[in-house]
Amino acid sequence: xxxxxxxxxxxxxxxxxxxxxxxxxxxxxxxxxxxxxxxxxxxxxxxxxxxxxxxxxxxxxxxxxxxxxxxxxxxxxxxxxxxxxxxxxxxxxxxxxxxxxxxxxxxxxxxxxxxxxxxxxxxxxxxx
Amino acid sequence: xxxxxxxxxxxxxxxxxxxxxxxxxxxxxxxxxxxxxxxxxxxxxxxxxxxxxxxxxxxxxxxxxxxxxxxxxxxxxxxxxxxxxxxxxxxxxxxxxxxxxxxxxxxxxxxxxxxxxxxxxxxxxxxxxxxxxxxxxxxxxxxxxxxxxxxxxxxxxxxxxxxxxxxxxxxxxxxxxxxxxxxxxxxxxxxxxxxxxxxxxxxxxxxxxxxxxxxxxxxxxxxxxxxxxxxxxxxxxxxxxxxxxxxxxxxxxxxxxxxxxxxxxxxxxxxxxxxxxxxxxxxxxxxxxxxxxxxxxxxxxxxxxxxxxxxxxxxxxxxxxxxxxxxxxxxxxxxxxxxxxxxxxxxxxxxxxxxxxxxxxxxxxxxxxxxxxxxxxxxxxxxxxxxxxxxxxxxxxxxxxxxxxxxxxxxxxxxxxxxxxxxxxxxxxxxxxxxxxxxxxxxxxxxxxxxxxxxxxxxxxxxxxxxxxxxxxxxxxxxxxxxxxxxxxxxxxxxxxxxxxxxxxxxxxxxxxxxxxxxxxxxxxxxxxxxxxxxxxxxxxxxxxxxxxxxxxxxxxxxxxxxxxxxxxxxxxxxxxxxxxxxxxxxxxxxxxxxxxxxxxxxxxxxxxxxxxxxxxxxxxxxxxxxxxxxxxxxxxxxxxxxxxxxxxxxxxxxxxxxxxxxxxxxxxxxxxxxxxxxxxxxxxxxxxxxxxxxxxxxxxxxxxxxxxxxxxxxxxxxxxxxxxxxxxxxxxxxxxxxxxxxxxxxxxxxxxxxxxxxxxxxxxxxxxxxxxxxxxxxxxxxxxxxxxxxxxxxxxxxxxxxxxxxxxxx
Numbered sequence: 008x009x010x011x012x013x014x015x016x017x018x019x020x021x022x023x024x025x026x027x028x029x030x031x032x033x034x035x036x037x038x039x040x041x042x043x044x045x046x047x048x049x050x051x052x053x054x055x056x057x058x059x060x061x062x063x064x065x066x067x068x069x070x071x072x073x074x075x076x077x078x079x080x081x082x083x084x085x086x087x088x089x090x091x092x093x094x095x096x097x098x099x100x101x102x103x104x105x106x107x108x109x110x111x112x113x114x115x116x117x118x119x120x121x122x123x124x125x126x127x128x129x130x131x132x133x134x135x
Numbered sequence: 136x137x138x139x140x141x142x143x144x145x146x147x148x149x150x151x152x153x154x155x156x157x158x159x160x161x162x163x164x165x166x167x168x169x170x171x172x173x174x175x176x177x178x179x180x181x182x183x184x185x186x187x188x189x190x191x192x193x194x195x196x197x198x199x200x201x202x203x204x205x206x207x208x209x210x211x212x213x214x215x216x217x218x219x220x221x222x223x224x225x226x227x228x229x230x231x232x233x234x235x236x237x238x239x240x241x242x243x244x245x246x247x248x249x250x251x252x253x254x255x256x257x258x259x260x261x262x263x264x265x266x267x268x269x270x271x272x273x274x275x276x277x278x279x280x281x282x283x284x285x286x287x288x289x290x291x292x293x294x295x296x297x298x299x300x301x302x303x304x305x306x307x308x309x310x311x312x313x314x315x316x317x318x319x320x321x322x323x324x325x326x327x328x329x330x331x332x333x334x335x336x337x338x339x340x341x342x343x344x345x346x347x348x349x350x351x352x353x354x355x356x357x358x359x360x361x362x363x364x365x366x367x368x369x370x371x372x373x374x375x376x377x378x379x380x381x382x383x384x385x386x387x388x389x390x391x392x393x394x395x396x397x398x399x400x401x402x403x404x405x406x407x408x409x410x411x412x413x414x415x416x417x418x419x420x421x422x423x424x425x426x427x428x429x430x431x432x433x434x435x436x437x438x439x440x441x442x443x444x445x446x447x448x449x450x451x452x453x454x455x456x457x458x459x460x461x462x463x464x465x466x467x468x469x470x471x472x473x474x475x476x477x478x479x480x481x482x483x484x485x486x487x488x489x490x491x492x493x494x495x496x497x498x499x500x501x502x503x504x505x506x507x508x509x510x511x512x513x514x515x516x517x518x519x520x521x522x523x524x525x526x527x528x529x530x531x532x533x534x535x536x537x538x539x540x541x542x543x544x545x546x547x548x549x550x551x552x553x554x555x556x557x558x559x560x561x562x563x564x565x566x567x568x569x570x571x572x573x574x575x576x577x578x579x580x581x582x583x584x585x586x587x588x589x590x591x592x593x594x595x596x597x598x599x600x601x602x603x604x605x606x607x608x609x610x611x612x613x614x615x616x617x618x619x620x621x622x623x624x625x626x627x628x629x630x631x632x633x634x635x636x637x638x639x640x641x642x643x644x645x646x647x648x649x650x651x652x653x654x655x656x657x658x659x660x661x662x663x664x665x666x667x668x669x670x671x672x673x674x675x676x677x678x679x680x681x682x683x684x685x686x687x688x689x690x691x692x693x694x695x696x697x698x699x700x701x702x703x704x705x706x707x708x709x710x711x712x713x714x715x716x717x718x719x720x721x722x723x724x725x726x727x728x729x730x731x732x733x734x735x736x737x738x739x740x741x742x743x744x745x746x747x748x749x750x751x752x753x754x755x756x757x758x759x760x761x762x763x764x765x766x767x768x769x770x771x772x773x774x775x776x777x778x779x780x781x782x783x784x785x786x787x788x789x790x791x792x793x794x795x796x797x798x799x800x801x802x803x804x805x806x807x808x809x810x811x812x813x814x815x816x817x818x819x820x821x822x823x824x825x826x827x828x829x830x831x832x833x834x835x836x837x838x839x840x841x842x843x844x845x846x847x848x849x850x851x852x853x854x855x856x857x858x859x860x861x862x863x864x865x866x867x868x869x870x871x872x873x874x875x876x877x878x879x880x881x882x883x884x885x886x887x888x889x890x891x892x893x894x895x896x897x898x899x900x901x902x903x904x905x906x907x908x909x910x911x912x913x914x915x916x917x918x919x920x921x922x923x924x925x926x927x928x929x930x931x932x933x934x935x936x937x938x939x940x941x942x943x944x945x946x
Contacts, residue, residue: 090355
């Protein structure tokens with residue numbers, strides 16, 4: 008009875024729960040990197056690091072503010088670009104990891120049998 | 136089996152019940168199984184490294200415990216409730232289900248409750264659980280189905296889950312003596328119901344707590360917003376603090392605050408009494424903005440609330456100019472950042488000069504009027520009015536939201552939310568009853584703070600009075616008793632019971648005669664302390680009528696001395712000082728301005744005797760003011776605070792109609808015969824209005840003391856004199872004929888027994904002094920004073936008269 012319960016959970020509710028858990032983790036990663044938001048604000052100034060040129064209306068002041076803002080935007084673009092890049096790599100890796108886990112999940116109950124078969128075959132990996 | 140029977144019966148073979156039992160059995164082995172997995176894997180690898188193919192088998196076998204562990208944590212640890220079905224095996228919490236046998240009896244249910252978390256929760260918090268129920272529950276499995284049906288009904292009224300609390304309430308409802316039990320525990324069925332909700336809320340909080348991410352909104356959430364180095368240094372980021380507020384308790388106020396902030400960068404003033412939870416509301420909103428849902432306007436998503444503390448800013452720069460520059464920088468930074476909401480807590484500190492406060496109105500007013508920076512100001516009601524009066528433009532620029540004091544239900548929920556922190560800090564556990572008691576008592580005795588702050592402050596103090604780490608109703612009573620001196624619980628200690636039962640005797644040790652007056656006052660006190668009185672009135676209100684010197688004031692003093700812990704616990708007002716309408720303000724003055732006002736004294740000392748001496752001399756406006764006091768036990772002071780007189784005995788004395796009393800007595804009437812007529816005469820003579828007299832519980836006419844009673848008065852006075860001579864180790868005895876002479880000399884028709892003390896003191900003390908100086912008495916000796924000696928001292932009646940005259944001037 009116990010074994011039946013275990014196997015039926017493993018291939019039913021257990022697998023679904025595992026799927027949900029991985030999806031949850033995946034969503035959290037997506038949320039953490041917020042690639043969409045980073046892409047939308049790619050050229051926005053980074054943390055508004057810019058001269059407070061608003062009150063200085065001279066040409067020099069305006070120019071300084073423009074240059075500051077430009078630098079801020081360039082820094083923002085670089086930081087965001089690399090974050091997007093890292094994010095995409097992490098998200099891809101996580102997707103692969105999730106897929107592997109979900110596939111491997113199906114195989115786990117077979118491992119004892121597989122172990123016995125390999126043992127019976129006497130196969131050993133070549134270490135050298 | 137029909138459907139209703141199926142609902143009531145427990146199916147032991149049901150899949151959920153079976154899973155719950157597996158979970159219970161596996162629980163203690165979960166860690167061991169995990170270790171086994173690791174062991175198999177390591178051992179298998181070692182074998183494979185040694186080129187032994189058996190390692191594959193060991194390696195493969197690791198999958199078995201691994202699967203079981205996964206199953207345990209994935210399902211068995213807490214088998215989900217099946218809401219699609221309505222039966223006990225579908226709806227009961229798995230922990231509870233795992234303890235049930237095939238045909239559980241009510242007694243077995245009670246025993247199960249002793250082994251589950253929810254059962255412990257109710258055992259500790261409510262004092263009701265398995266250990267008690269197993270003693271009263273039946274042994275018949277036939278009775279169980281009714282309990283299950285009741286538990287399901289209770290669960291349906293909450294969230295459908297049958298938790299241990301639902302089972303406890305269902306079992307209580309089946310008890311024939313449930314009212315007695317609940318009464319003993321100071322609980323109602325509703326309380327247990329609220330307790331079940333509380334427990335479910337706690338479980339939900341624990342589950343949801345793990346779900347919140349540390350950086351909601353993503354890593355780049357704040358990158359497009361401004362750098363805020365100064366704000367980070369001088370302000371507190373409430374968005375990172377979390378909140379203790381329970382979702383939905385004050386959703387209306389939260390919603391109002393959100394809308395206020397959403398209106399194009401509005402400035403909101405949260406106005407309310409201290410303790411209503413204005414700051415807590417800001418914390419709640421800050422937390423909500425960090426975890427927004429669709430009900431929150433998009434413009435406010437992930438906005439961070441920074442609180443500025445006036446005292447902290449002042450400590451950085453004491454010069455006003457420097458402070459203005461700093462605040463200007465901080466607000467500028469917040470504005471430039473575009474994702475900051477500034478909160479000025481106790482905002483009055485930014486709008487007035489004083490210790491720990493500074494007037495920054497010229498700086499802040501234009502910013503608030505412009506409304507381009509979102510701000511929240513929390514303000515005390517009184518301060519808001521003051522600031523509005525001083526700077527009307529400021530008031531009109533603010534979007535005012537009034538935060539009302541919480542009602543009982545809300546306060547209890549707020550207290551429940553605060554308990555984890557309080558309990559962690561104080562290392563105590565609070566019973567639910569203590570929360571209710573804290574609400575009840577703080578509402579009555581804790582002034583200047585509103586709910587729920589009132590109750591929180593009392594509950595915090597009650598921790599000091601916990602018994603073995605458990606804060607009970609008694610702990611809260613002890614806390615309030617120490618704070619105010621009020622006896623709040625029903626009389627329980629033997630010594631107090633003795634005092635109450637023998638109150639008349641104890642009072643008569645201090646005063647002679649006036650049996651009826653002593654008796655009505657004693658009865659009132661006994662009623663109050665046994666819990667049968669009307670709690671919305673003073674303990675007793677009495678009007679003592681009669682001539683001077685018959686013991687009216689003395690009875691009030693005796694009562695204070697015998698029961699209220701000493702004569703100092705008498706609040707005495709000579710009403711001849713309240714003869715004009717203006718004197719009403721002195722009666723209800725704020726304690727800070729006039730600590731001797733009636734309201735201020737009762738606030739400090741609610742458990743006392745309040746004595747209005749010579750009430751007939753007070754102005755009618757003063758008497759009108761006292762009407763609500765006499766009727767409802769409440770008087771509002773100048774700050775409109777309700778001051779409770781519900782633990783005081785209120786006594787008013789009056790000499791009005793003293794001549795009529797003498798007249799009745801001289802015509803041979805007894806007190807009982809003319810008392811009613813006399814009171815009617817008082818009403819018709821317009822000395823008192825009928826509505827005033829009707830407010831008193833009892834009106835007692837005091838008759839003059841007879842000679843026999845006066846002789847007893849002399850004995851009392853002599854006892855006092857002997858107490859004073861204890862240091863000299865001398866005892867004074869007065870001969871009977873001398874006492875009679877003293878009665879003759881000391882009694883006056885107009886002044887009653889009042890001159891007696893002076894006459895006796897003078898006669899006896901003078902005699903003792905002479906004998907001491909003449910070395911005619913040695914320590915340890917007894918002085919017997921004869922009539923002759925008394926006569927010598929009070930040689931003539933004139934001397935006595937002169938003393939009387941002195942007295943009458945003082946009266």
